[in-house]
Amino acid sequence: MTDVIQSLDAAFGRDVKHINNIAHNVANINTPGFQHRVSFDAFQPDQTDSQYAEVVSNLLGGIRQTHRSLDIAILDEGYFLLERNGQQFLSKDGRLHLDPQGYLSNASGARVVTDQGLLRTDAANLTVRPSGEIVIDxxxxxxxxxxxxxxxxxxDSGLLLSSNIYEVKNIRLQNSALNVSTVNPTSETVRMMEVSRHLQSVQKAAAAYDQMLQNGINEIGKK
Known part of the structure; x- marks a missing residue:
């Protein structure tokens, strides 16, 4: 009996996590450079129940034109390398700007890493070439x-962590443009419907099992 209850509880918990992930994806549908997360149930050979798991999509999203020179889109694979409090992050959000201290940063506040380290300047004339070269004055x-x-x-803040970071060759960037979110609203809607149906089936199974236990207890009480 305990195994059945634990399995139903685990299935319910996984479905709730799937729904939360879908909601997080949809909430970031208009966030530049956002890479949606794909969640799934992973089966392990040494476990009876599957485990919730998720991965960050590596799909290439579309490009949206803007009228801002420091909006930079990555046309091929790759991410901007950023740094915050000594830790490195990755992001496709190319909304660059100079922070109050004069460091080139992206919208999250993390600072952009270049081949010369962090870039600090008070120059007003700063541009980025399609090759990634930063031109100042x-x-x-x-x-x-x-x-x-x-x-x-x-x-947090849409930033990504990686256990193994490596350089991308043949960089191609575009000025006055941004990578759009990879969230597909149709796919997320379909996924939400699938998870909701499964959650309902788990709830019905739990209710049926509870009723079976009650009937068993009542029968024992009659003896």
Whole structure:
């Protein structure tokens, strides 16, 4: 009996996590550079119940034109390499700006890492070439580090963590443009319907099992 209750409880918990993940994806449908998470039930050979798991999608989203010169889109694979409090992160959000201290940063507040380290300037004339070169007052000062990573995990503020970061070759960027979110509203809606139906079936199974226990208790009480 305990195994049945635990299995139903675990299934209910996994479905709730799936729904939360879908809701998080949908909430970021308009967030530039957002990479949606794909959740699934993973089966382990040494376990009777499946476990909730999720991965960050590596799909390439579309490109949206803007009218801001420091909006930078990555046309191929790769992410901007960022740093915050000594820790490195990845992001496709190319809404770049100079923070109050003069460091080149993205919308999350994390600072952009270049081949020269963090870039700090008070110059007003700063542009980024399609090759990633950063031009300040007509001179190349540094080059953006565009990287990729393995086993990406979502951190806060849309930033990603990776256990293995490596450089991307043949960088192609576009000025006055942004990578759009990879969230597909139709797919998320279908997924929500599937999970909701499964959750309802788990609830019905739990109710039926509870009724069976009650009937058994009543029969024992009659003896």
């Amino acid at each position: 007509g001179k190349v000062s540094a080059t953006l580090r565009i990287v990729n990573g393995e086993r990406l995990q979502l951190a």
